[in-house]
Amino acid sequence: MSKKLGIISDTHNKLRPEVLEILKTCDCILHAGDVTKEEILDQIRFLGNLYVVRGNNDGDWAKNIAKVLKFEINGVNFVMAHERRHLIGQTEGADVAVFGHTHKYFEEQSENLLWLNPGSCGYPRFGGAVTMAVMQMEDGKYHVEKIDFSEAK
Numbered sequence: 001m002s003k004k005l006g007i008i009s010d011t012h013n014k015l016r017p018e019v020l021e022i023l024k025t026c027d028c029i030l031h032a033g034d035v036t037k038e039e040i041l042d043q044i045r046f047l048g049n050l051y052v053v054r055g056n057n058d059g060d061w062a063k064n065i066a067k068v069l070k071f072e073i074n075g076v077n078f079v080m081a082h083e084r085r086h087l088i089g090q091t092e093g094a095d096v097a098v099f100g101h102t103h104k105y106f107e108e109q110s111e112n113l114l115w116l117n118p119g120s121c122g123y124p125r126f127g128g129a130v131t132m133a134v135m136q137m138e139d140g141k142y143h144v145e146k147i148d149f150s151e152a153k
Contacts (some may be wrong), residue, residue: 003027006048007133008118009082009100010034015043018149019121019132021048026134030071032118033082034058034099049073055082055092055100070094075140084117096135096141096142097140105146116144 005024020043025027027048033055033132035041044050068081068090080098081087087097096114102104103126105119107122130149135142 001031001074002136005030005073005099005135005137007116007118007135008032008121009098010055010103010117010122011040012120012122013037013040015040015122015124016130020044022132022147025058030078030080030098032080032098034100034122035062036121038062051078052081053080053082074137076137076142084115096100104128105133105148107133107146114144121149122149 004026005028006026007030012034013036023044024047029044029048029050031052033053034057036057038061051071052065053069054062054067068086070079077093078089078094078096079094083101084099091097091113098116100117103120106117108115118133121130121132124130132147134145134147
């Protein structure tokens with residue numbers, strides 16, 4: 001069975017219409033933190049299975065959201081945190097490590113682990129682009145596509 005995952009981070013209370021349109025086509029949504037306001041989650045939680053971690057800018061409303069989350073989708077094991085440093089010592093058994101915080105897209109295969117930062121789909125920082133990732137999964141295999149909203153402000 002195939003699955004499509006929308007992977008986002010650092011919305012900072014801005015859910016762009018073009019991001020929402022892509023998320024509407026996904027079976028699962030991974031949000032790697034800095035949601036900033038719960039209303040953002042309210043807009044996407046009905047779209048599919050939602051996995052979210054607490055970011056450094058998520059306030060008291062997010063106190064019950066985990067900083068590190070481990071889960072499995074279609075035979076692929078994930079570990080997710082907002083900051084990459086929170087994944088130190090947490091990646092055993094994981095196939096994909098998702099993080100955010102830097103607002104810059106990053107994708108690197110290191111031995112059996114894919115490190116993936118979808119960048120920021122809220123506000124760009126440091127001259128970076130507005131980005132997210134889409135992962136297509138089937139039979140325990142996956143392919144990641146970077147979505148770049150360069151013209152977005």
